[in-house]
Amino acid sequence: MTSEALESVVQELNEQILSMQPAELPIFDRPRQFSGLIATKSCQPNGFLTHLPVRHVISEAGETTKRFPQRLPVVAQIDEWSKAHQSDLPLVIAIGINYGELSERNIVALSRDYAKTEIRPRLEQAFTLGISEGFMADQHNPIPAQDKYHLVLAYLFPWITAKPWPELRLNPLEESLLLQGFGYRDPLLALNKLLDLIEHLNNRPSNAWVVFHGSSPAISQNATRFAIQRKPDGPDVLICDDLNAAPPINNSVILERPYLGRADTVSMNVDE
Secondary structure (H helix, E strand, O other), rough: OOOHHHHHOOOOOOOOHHHOOOOOOOOOOOOOOOOEOOOOOOOOOOOHHHHOOOEEEOOOOOOOEOOOOOOOOOEEEEEHHHHHHHOOOOEEEEOOOOOOEHHHHHHHHHOOOOEEOHHHHHHHHHHHHOOOOOOOOOHHHOOOOOOOOOOEEEEEOOEEOOOOHHOOOOHHHHHHHHHHHHHOOOOHHHHHHHHHHHHOOOOHHHHHHEEEEOOHHHHHHHHHHHHHOOOOOOEEEEEEEOOOOOOOOEEEEEEEOOOOOOHHHHHHHOOO
């Protein structure tokens, strides 16, 4: 896929999702409702608002910050590396839980289709580790060569949080409720729409790799769900440690491609 085509796809993806109704993408003052007890304490959506604070933005002169209520999600961005590499290259889509911790750098990046990432070295470590144990090359797409691929970042949760996700210290139930109240109706919304747009451009998503990264239970749950539900000719899937963290990559797993059987030939319009 060329960087020009990829830029067009990501721009369209961001426009489509940013124009969605609150039923698809809740806003802070209208979360999806729930009530109950966690550790015998009352649990309601408003209790999670401390994880999604009002931002403060520094002026150009470095003067007193002003309040900036975040009302738009971070959907997907392209690694700036692609700006200087226009050729047709394989595509890697990195799926994280959310964009990152509260910072002025992140706020500035909200309205841009490109972002400067530093995850390529760790991503390439993850691929190397993933193929080290019985990787069947004939059943998967080629592993992208070093700096020979375009990279897109997309997210399961659309909002920047006050702290990095691990530091929120949510148990699996609390994490699920935060996603339920303030996330996409389907956490895989951005990824699935991105792949649909690529396919409509007559590019084969099967040439892509989707890399789910992070320690959140939502990452592994949605990675396996996506892998099970993808089309037989869909992209390959790898799950690994957080690509934004510092420790070495210790966990990296390539998920088996869907089996192509007789029942699949009907949907593929192939004569038996």
